[in-house]
Amino acid sequence: MSKKVLILLEGTRGNGLPYAQAAQRLGLHPITLSANPAQYDYLAAEGIEAIRVDTENLDSLIRECSQLRATYDIAGITSAxxxxxxxxxxxxxxxxxxGPNPTSIARCCDKFVQRQLLAEAGxxxxxxxxxxxxxxxxGAAAEIGLPVILKPVVGSSSSGVRLCHNVDELVEHTTYLLSRKHIWPSSPKHTWRASPRILVEEFADGPHYIAEIMGNEVIGITAADFDCLPHFVFRGLTFPAPLTDDEHKRIADVSLGCLRALGLGWGPTCIEFRWTKRGPVVIEVNPRLAGTDPQLVQLAYGVDLITEHIKLVIGGEWSFHRRRSHTAAARLIIPDRDGTLDWIDGDTRAAAVSGVAEVKLYVEPKAPIVRKGDDRDYLASVIAASPSRNQTATILQHAVDLISWSITPFPPLGELEKSSAP
Incomplete structure (x- = not known):
């Protein structure tokens, strides 16, 4: 009997390995197809099979999968x-x-088209x-009124997203985006359109929430907060969010309206909101699982969203059976300066704290730290869970306080030039 294979297109730093591990637990052999497999450290470290192929070329992918099907039984194809x-x-x-409707996914991933469809649906x-x-x-900023948010029409992980309070900041970030210095971190290879497209957006201020959805069911809602503006880098996540029944229902109702408007409703979706004076305002609909959120849902409710997604991918049925009602939270540690990371430690002590589920370090000592204003900035993360929200917050803070580091700022450009002079 042929070995059953799950094909994974590309990977991610957050969920790439969990998808492969979940496939293995389901008795599947994961194979990652990537334009550059070396960018995913976990593939070699965990001995996960990977094949180099142009993942932007559908014909190349079809040929590769056809060759694999001669040896394996391809049970499913998906991506994180x-x-x-x-x-x-x-x-x-x-x-x-x-699988999902590719047309619906493509429309959703174009933030301008997504806004149009949501607006048409009210x-x-x-x-x-x-x-x-x-x-x-x-002109757009003048019509909307400062402050505004500038973001690339296509992208993720808050890459290239910035809040601009005044004209100087607007000009600075526009120049950055139009100069094409912006790097698309989530794509293995990006080809610019003939004309780069920028979304100019009203700044909807208020608490931030993320609806976690599988199929047409809202599994729960995560509360999130950011590090310092003008960038939008998550600092903390708590699941489930401390909402009233009415607030939860309003977010859930708008979430289901988003699915209908965008033709979604198969597999995972996460929808970001701001709670404003108007109530819940949709910031972004993402046709995928969020980075850390699946782990929080599993710790809090005992539901493994990644495994349930793979069940759908291979033709099975997913099930949402809440096994517990805990609170899980994550703290993402972000540097306050650029420079060279001298050292970072305390992760072992933090991981030993009762209630801590995971501690990760993302940067090695002596590595250069250059903040980019997106999720590549993280030094470390800590995740904790317990039966109560207050207890989880206490555990998390205690563990975070045990982690310390030192960053030596880069020398001023003039000094650097002097030191390198003959």
Missing amino acids: LESVYATAGKLARCFDLP IPIPAYRLAANATEVE
């Missing part, structure tokens, strides 16, 4: 990476396998405009 998820859906259809969203050059950006 948003930028290739529509391609995964197309590839699954080519082999008559379950979903509450921030005011927005599309811009392709500096003049259009300035």
Whole structure:
């Protein structure tokens, strides 16, 4: 009998390994197809099979999977990476396998098209405009009113997203995006369109929430907070969020409206909200699981969303059976300066704290620290869980306080030039 295989297109730093491990627990052999497998450290470290292939070329992927099917039984095809998820859906259809509607995924991943569809459906969203050059950006900001958020139309992980309070900041970030210095961290290879597209968006201020959805069911809602503006880098996550029944229902109702408007409802979705004076306002709909949130859901409710997603991918049925009602929380540690990381320690002591589920260090000593304003900035993360929200918060803070580090700032440019002079 042929070995059953789960094809994973690309990977991610957060959920790539958990997807492969969940596949193995289900008796599947995971194979990652990637344009650059070396970028995922966990593949070699865990001995996970990987094949180099152009994951932006559907024909190349079809040929590779056809060759694999001569040896294996391909049980399913999916991805944890948003930028290739529509391609995964197309590839699954080519082999008559379950998957999301690739057209719906592609429309959702284009933030401008997503806004248009949500607005047409009457979903509450921030005011927005599309811009392709500096003049259009300035005009859009004037119409909406400062402050505004500038973000690439395509991308994830808050890469290239910035709050601009005044004209100087607007010009600075517009120049950065239009100069094409912006790097798309979630895509293995990105080809610029003929004209880069920027979304200019009203700043909807208020508490931030994330609806965790599988199929057409809202599993729960995560509360999130950010590090210092003007960038939007998550600092803390708590699941479930401390909401009233009415607040939870309002977010859940708007979430289901988003699914209908965008043609989603198969597999995972996470929807980000701000609770404003208008109530819940949709910031972004993401047709995937969020990075850390699946682990929080599993710790709090005993539901493994990644495993349940894979069950759908291989033609099974997912089940949501809450096994407990705990509170889980994550703290993401972010540096306060650029420079060279001299040392970081305390992770072993933090991991030994009762109630701590995981401690991760993302950076090695002597590595250069250059903050980018997105999720590549993290030094470390700590996750904890307990039967109560207050207890979890206490455990988490105690563990975080045990982690320490030192960063030596880079020398000023002038001094650096002097030191390198002959």
